[in-house]
Amino acid sequence: MAATSPRTGAPATSDADLIIIGGGPAGCAAARMAASVGMRSVLIEPDALCRNLYRIPALNNVLGGYTSGPELADSITEEIKKTELCRIELGRRATSLRTADDLVAVTLDTGIQLIAPYVIVATGVGPLQPSDASWITAPPDLALAPLWQADGETAEGRTLLILGGDRPIGTFLRAHPTSGTRLLVTYPHTDDYKIDEIREEPRVTLLPADHVTLHPTREASTAREASTAEIVGRDGERQTVKADFTYLSLGTSPTAPSGDLVRDAEGYCPAADQHPRIIIAGDLRSARFQRIMSAIGSGSEAALHTYYATRDLIPAR
Numbered sequence: 001m002a003a004t005s006p007r008t009g010a011p012a013t014s015d016a017d018l019i020i021i022g023g024g025p026a027g028c029a030a031a032r033m034a035a036s037v038g039m040r041s042v043l044i045e046p047d048a049l050c051r052n053l054y055r056i057p058a059l060n061n062v063l064g065g066y067t068s069g070p071e072l073a074d075s076i077t078e079e080i081k082k083t084e085l086c087r088i089e090l091g092r093r094a095t096s097l098r099t100a101d102d103l104v105a106v107t108l109d110t111g112i113q114l115i116a117p118y119v120i121v122a123t124g125v126g127p128l129q130p131s132d133a134s135w136i137t138a139p140p141d142l143a144l145a146p147l148w149q150a151d152g153e154t155a156e157g158r159t160l161l162i163l164g165g166d167r168p169i170g171t172f173l174r175a176h177p178t179s180g181t182r183l184l185v186t187y188p189h190t191d192d193y194k195i196d197e198i199r200e201e202p203r204v205t206l207l208p209a210d211h212v213t214l215h216p217t218r219e220a221s222t223a224r225e226a227s228t229a230e231i232v233g234r235d236g237e238r239q240t241v242k243a244d245f246t247y248l249s250l251g252t253s254p255t256a257p258s259g260d261l262v263r264d265a266e267g268y269c270p271a272a273d274q275h276p277r278i279i280i281a282g283d284l285r286s287a288r289f290q291r292i293m294s295a296i297g298s299g300s301e302a303a304l305h306t307y308y309a310t311r312d313l314i315p316a317r
């Protein structure tokens with residue numbers, strides 16, 4: 001059957017052999033592996049390639065002698081930029097994807113539609129926002145940055161309000177061992193077990209909460225959110241705290257474009273449940289395999305899957 005556009009039904013011309021959504025370790029590995037077997041890809045990334053790796057100060061579980069995230073990210077980025085068969089669409093976000101029998105159409109935030117026989121979706125996970133937490137009341141459109149994106153220099157001498165007790169708090173403190181930053185950490189009872197590693201830290205004030213009402217105000221000089229927060233403690237006692245910046249430590253949830261993706265109850269996209277033209281790679285697969293090396297492995301495997309499926313050497317999933 002001839003390829004037709006899922007949107008218009010008109011005959012479609014492929015933009016590449018493969019569209020890759022997400023330029024993290026999984027997407028970059030897919031692009032590299034695809035090129036190595038002669039497949040042309042388009043790689044879509046709204047931010048910088050491997051942007052998340054730039055915030056990992058120390059690595060101890062990656063082969064190749066890399067001991068920091070930025071070192072690995074620079075190396076991957078350089079290699080992808082030299083990969084002739086990969087066209088990088090930086091600064092673009094995929095907003096939806098649609099499948100037909102023999103092709104996939106990916107719509108970008110510019111409205112442009114790209115078409116290819118296969119798509120690899122490797123969009124990873126993003127931070128949960130206050131609107132996702134029933135114990136927080138905040139303006140509905142408020143979008144805060146996760147703590148791991150905090151810049152130690154800007155935070156120096158400041159008070160940060162941290163919403164949630166997820167593990168990146170310990171990572172932040174280890175990355176800035178001598179900083180004069182004060183952390184007010186407010187968290188629900190479900191996070192009690194997570195804050196053990198920071199309980200004795202003198203820079204941290206723990207504020208266990210039943211409910212938090214947040215009144216954010218944007219600080220013009222840094223474009224970060226300051227806050228006044230009314231906290232109702234576990235004993236029903238109320239207190240008001242003020243902070244220079246507000247960051248999230250609520251955990252993460254899968255990030256994926258809308259359209260023909262099959263999601264589980266938590267929003268992950270299990271690889272085995274998708275349309276045969278859609279292959280999932282990296283953190284988006286499940287909460288269990290969220291590591292750099294497993295992302296690289298799954299991205300590479302995803303590209304090889306499309307290569308063999310194109311040649312009818314294995315049945316498309």
Ligand SMILES: Cc1cc2nc3c(=O)[nH]c(=O)nc-3n(C[C@H](O)[C@H](O)[C@H](O)COP(=O)(O)OP(=O)(O)OC[C@H]3O[C@@H](n4cnc5c(N)ncnc54)[C@H](O)[C@@H]3O)c2cc1C
Pocket residue numbers: 021022023024025026027044045046047048049050051052053055056058059060061092093094095122123124125148168171255256257281282283284289290291292293295
């Ligand atoms: C603070 C922190 C510390 C970590 N430390 C380690 C560690 O020490 N060792 C380790 O192995 N792992 C670590 N990890 C986990 C590791 O970073 C991830 O497992 C890995 O980055 C997953 O790669 P990925 O390509 O699946 O997803 P990501 O790296 O999340 O990349 C996904 C990409 O998709 C892009 N994207 C999202 N939505 C869209 C869209 N709609 N259209 C186009 N692009 C989109 C994003 O901009 C992003 O660049 C850490 C993670 C964090 C947050």
